Amino acid sequence: MALQFEVVAKCSKSKARAAIMKLPRGPVSTPVFMPVGTQASLKGLTPQQLKDLGCEIFLNNTYHLGLRPGQEVLDKVGGAHEFQNWDRNILTDSGGFQMVSLLKLATITEDGVTFLSPHDNSPMLLTPEHSISLQNSIGSDIMMQLDDVVHTMTTGPRVEEAMWRSIRWLDRCIKANKHPDKQNLFAIIQGGLDLDLRVKCCAEMAARDTPGIAIGGLSGGEDKHQYCQVVSKCTDNLPENKPRYCMGVGYAEDLVVSVALGADMFDCVFPTRTARFGSALTKFGSINLRNAKYRDDSSPIEEGCGCLACKENIPKSYFHLSVGKDTVPAHLLTLHNTYYQLNLMRSVRQSIIDDKFEDFVNEFFSNLYPSKTYPDWAVQALKGVNIDLH
Amino acid sequence: MFTPKSCAWQTRAGILHINGTDITTPNFIVGTARLAIPHLTPDHANQPPLAAVYAEDTWDKGGLVSACLNRSTLPLSSPLLLGAVRNPEMRPLKNKPNTDSAIAISTSQGSQMASMKDVSEFMNKLNPDIVVIPYDFPAQSPNSSSVGKNRVVKMTSRSLKWAKELYNSRPKESAFVAVTLPPQLQTSEYLNEVNTLCNSYCFNDGCETMTRLAADSAAPDASKLRISMFNSGKLSDVINDIAAGIDLVNVPLTQYADKGYALTVSFKNPGADKGFLNLYDDEFIADTSLLHNSGFMKGYIHHLLEAREMTAHVILQLHNTEILKQLFNEIQESITEGTFSTQAEKFKQAYETL
Numbered sequence: 160m161a162l163q164f165e166v167v168a169k170c171s172k173s174k175a176r177a178a179i180m181k182l183p184r185g186p187v188s189t190p191v192f193m194p195v196g197t198q199a200s201l202k203g204l205t206p207q208q209l210k211d212l213g214c215e216i217f218l219n220n221t222y223h224l225g226l227r228p229g230q231e232v233l234d235k236v237g238g239a240h241e242f243q244n245w246d247r248n249i250l251t252d253s254g255g256f257q258m259v260s261l262l263k264l265a266t267i268t269e270d271g272v273t274f275l276s277p278h279d280n281s282p283m284l285l286t287p288e289h290s291i292s293l294q295n296s297i298g299s300d301i302m303m304q305l306d307d308v309v310h311t312m313t314t315g316p317r318v319e320e321a322m323w324r325s326i327r328w329l330d331r332c333i334k335a336n337k338h339p340d341k342q343n344l345f346a347i348i349q350g351g352l353d354l355d356l357r358v359k360c361c362a363e364m365a366a367r368d369t370p371g372i373a374i375g376g377l378s379g380g381e382d383k384h385q386y387c388q389v390v391s392k393c394t395d396n397l398p399e400n401k402p403r404y405c406m407g408v409g410y411a412e413d414l415v416v417s418v419a420l421g422a423d424m425f426d427c428v429f430p431t432r433t434a435r436f437g438s439a440l441t442k443f444g445s446i447n448l449r450n451a452k453y454r455d456d457s458s459p460i461e462e463g464c465g466c467l468a469c470k471e472n473i474p475k476s477y478f479h480l481s482v483g484k485d486t487v488p489a490h491l492l493t494l495h496n497t498y499y500q501l502n503l504m505r506s507v508r509q510s511i512i513d514d515k516f517e518d519f520v521n522e523f524f525s526n527l528y529p530s531k532t533y534p535d536w537a538v539q540a541l542k543g544v545n546i547d548l549h
Numbered sequence: 550m551f552t553p554k555s556c557a558w559q560t561r562a563g564i565l566h567i568n569g570t571d572i573t574t575p576n577f578i579v580g581t582a583r584l585a586i587p588h589l590t591p592d593h594a595n596q597p598p599l600a601a602v603y604a605e606d607t608w609d610k611g612g613l614v615s616a617c618l619n620r621s622t623l624p625l626s627s628p629l630l631l632g633a634v635r636n637p638e639m640r641p642l643k644n645k646p647n648t649d650s651a652i653a654i655s656t657s658q659g660s661q662m663a664s665m666k667d668v669s670e671f672m673n674k675l676n677p678d679i680v681v682i683p684y685d686f687p688a689q690s691p692n693s694s695s696v697g698k699n700r701v702v703k704m705t706s707r708s709l710k711w712a713k714e715l716y717n718s719r720p721k722e723s724a725f726v727a728v729t730l731p732p733q734l735q736t737s738e739y740l741n742e743v744n745t746l747c748n749s750y751c752f753n754d755g756c757e758t759m760t761r762l763a764a765d766s767a768a769p770d771a772s773k774l775r776i777s778m779f780n781s782g783k784l785s786d787v788i789n790d791i792a793a794g795i796d797l798v799n800v801p802l803t804q805y806a807d808k809g810y811a812l813t814v815s816f817k818n819p820g821a822d823k824g825f826l827n828l829y830d831d832e833f834i835a836d837t838s839l840l841h842n843s844g845f846m847k848g849y850i851h852h853l854l855e856a857r858e859m860t861a862h863v864i865l866q867l868h869n870t871e872i873l874k875q876l877f878n879e880i881q882e883s884i885t886e887g888t889f890s891t892q893a894e895k896f897k898q899a900y901e902t903l
Contacts, residue, residue, distance in 0.1 A: 198852070199852065199858075200853055200856075200858040200860040200861075201860075202859060202860070203588075203858075203859035203860055203863055204860065205593075205860065205863060208590075208592070211592075223856075227852060227855060227856055228834065228835075228848065228852045231835070232834060232835045232852075235835050236837050236846060236848065236849075241846075242846065242849050242852075243845075243849055244845055244849070454609070454614060454616065455614075456616060457616040457617070457619065457622075459622075467590060467591070468624075471591065471622060471624070472619075472622040473623070474617050474619070474622055476616035476617035477584060477617040477623075477624065479614075479617075480583055480584075480606075480607065480609070480614050480617055481582075481583040481585070484582075484583060484657060485582050485583050485587060486587055486859055486862065486863075487586070487587065487588065487589065487590060487624055488585075488624075489859070490590050490863070491624060
């Protein structure tokens, strides 16, 4: 196992925890948000800029890298780190999610996921073994098992079938991993919104003793109350000494509440995607810089923010003028939003270490909701872990 | 202050002192788009020696967007040259002709009129190192090649009026004020008047004007800084400008990155290759060799281009900026060594497609 997980502090009220996750290419402080560089690049940023933001780990997508540059090239260059000149950690997904979300006519059998090649429409089969082979070629520090993904809102026997199949596929992934000494394979908990299935799945996955465990099958439009119930149930049933990765979560409120529920790792395309549409994340919420009210606004995006754009006092008016037309405002907003996410998690972590997480959560929500009419799902979820929003 | 090593109308080296920085000449200027050099955020160490900013980029339907104009808060770190419009002659705005007090500009929200008062406000807010004063050019039909005699008279008087107005309201810190000399305005009346206002000249038609002025005994002061904003998109024309005696020349930097080109040109040893690598070519798919000093494999940049990832253009823009800086260093050396003319011919032959 090439991962050591050391909890350094626990919140005295909630299930929040701060830890160090030691990986082959350096330590990662958790709770952590991992930006998504789908095609081996974070949308206009250089690896040095990403490092300067303090990023210790980011995502690449196996499906996209498998198509382009392809496994042969990845093998030739020695993996994705060398390919993109990034010497810190990379996490890759299994490729299965893209099969289901991007491709029509994907069919799932016990062997794997059959889909039509986007190149020539010929049928192709992604098996657990093929997914791991691709991720071995990428050389990611954390690999995800191929799981049987069903839409979050699916109910009935298909959910249980997918859960058991995901367990069987994990066994095949473990067997297929050529580099367990340097590449960490994470299991993924499935079971939809059925809490009993989730508990069963946690027990099965924990028994396989993978270096870390992810909570999958969420962030698909489910009710936030249900999302919180599932996350909380899973963290109650997962080992204390392993990192817990909540897949596809990126909204600031979701991050803060999920940390309170005991999750450690998160990823989402939202902060970088929304940047390209002209939206900037701030502690007072997201602002759309295309809005006419910013035409004559000479203030930076957020006073006190440490990103390049805010440190240089580049005015909102500049973004209003140029966003959607040029690349530089997109890069600056990508830098800003990525900084915002990483810094949010650094602040969360420090508050846990100082045992002031409850204060932090209250300040965070009061900035976001000055009228203090907080969303009920957040109030209830936090109440469940002894944090009162007041 | 500009210190040329020669005051003749010919190729020359010199030193431009701007805002505490010395820029050796000949050197290059890169055009911005809406206050930024495309693809380059200001934290990258490798920035062009000079950036050209245009007033027309900061206009919308409501007029000048002045809230974004503050020299210290621009997403730019290069010294600034500032003009009202990119090229006064590339704007057949028949529906909005220039007036005595305003110039027609092309904005992202259509044609607008910018008053000289607005242009002055723009200049003063940005406080550039070099100001290029606009001149009046008549709206013409695309087929018309010349300006009528009477219109030249009006063009002269209007351009002089604008020049005086903007000169008088110029930012006091701006070291250089450049007046453009299109062929129609090379009359003794115009030259005598603007000679007292400006300490540099700007040319929009490449080396043609320079060659004509060199042969003219009534040529303007040859000790002043000469700027070429001409842009044919070809590097051979950049070399022609320098050969004619231009000190600062506009270079179409961004077009190379946008085409996927990584420049490899050399002035000292031209001809080793065609002057660029087209990293879109499939020959680079599995190329693990690094692109010069970029730190990135050519195969990776090819992948980013194919995947339409913006990082490709950032890497190429940084690389091409470095190559152009080297090119101009070599040009300066060749002028000092007296080998410029010979090398220039070899360069143009070797890179005729660029």
